[in-house]
Amino acid sequence: MGKIILIILSISVWLFFPSLVLSDCTDFGRVTNWYVQDEDTIVFYSGNRPVAKIVLQDCTVNKSSNIRFLKTYMCDSDSLLVDGEECAIMSIKSASSGSF
Numbered sequence: 001m002g003k004i005i006l007i008i009l010s011i012s013v014w015l016f017f018p019s020l021v022l023s024d025c026t027d028f029g030r031v032t033n034w035y036v037q038d039e040d041t042i043v044f045y046s047g048n049r050p051v052a053k054i055v056l057q058d059c060t061v062n063k064s065s066n067i068r069f070l071k072t073y074m075c076d077s078d079s080l081l082v083d084g085e086e087c088a089i090m091s092i093k094s095a096s097s098g099s100f
Contacts, residue, residue: 024052024075024076024091024092024093024094025073025074025075025076025092025094026051026052026073026074026075026092026094026096027072027073028044028051028052028069028072028073028074029072029073030046030051031044031045031046031051031069032045032046032047033045034067036061036062036063036065037053039060039061039062040055040056040057040059040060040061040090041053041054041055041056041061042054042056042061042067049095050095051094051095052092052093052094052095053092053093053095054080054089054091054092055089055090055091056080056082056087056088056089056090057087057088057089057090058087058088059082059085059087059088060082061082061087065082065083066081066082066083066084067080067081067082068080068081069081070086074089074092075089075092076089076090076091076092077089
């Protein structure tokens with residue numbers, strides 16, 4: 001009986017809070033450079049290897065933007081600074097997760 005309740009609870013969390021279950025996190029401490037893919041998407045690299053792709057919410061970024069991390073380990077719904085303005089991260093796709 002307890003096992004069934006655990007399964008139902010797990011399915012309920014996945015259905016009602018998919019962003020919590022499907023969120024992606026990445027360590028940006030090894031990032032050495034980045035590439036602006038479009039006005040709200042940035043691809044971060046460590047050397048020549050991609051680390052992650054970030055899509056920003058309600059912020060515009062261009063090639064000359066100054067990008068600063070607020071912390072090194074970030075997840076969906078965290079923020080970073082673009083030209084001194086705090087920008088919410090809509091999604092992070094990690095290169096290591098295969099969702100890149």
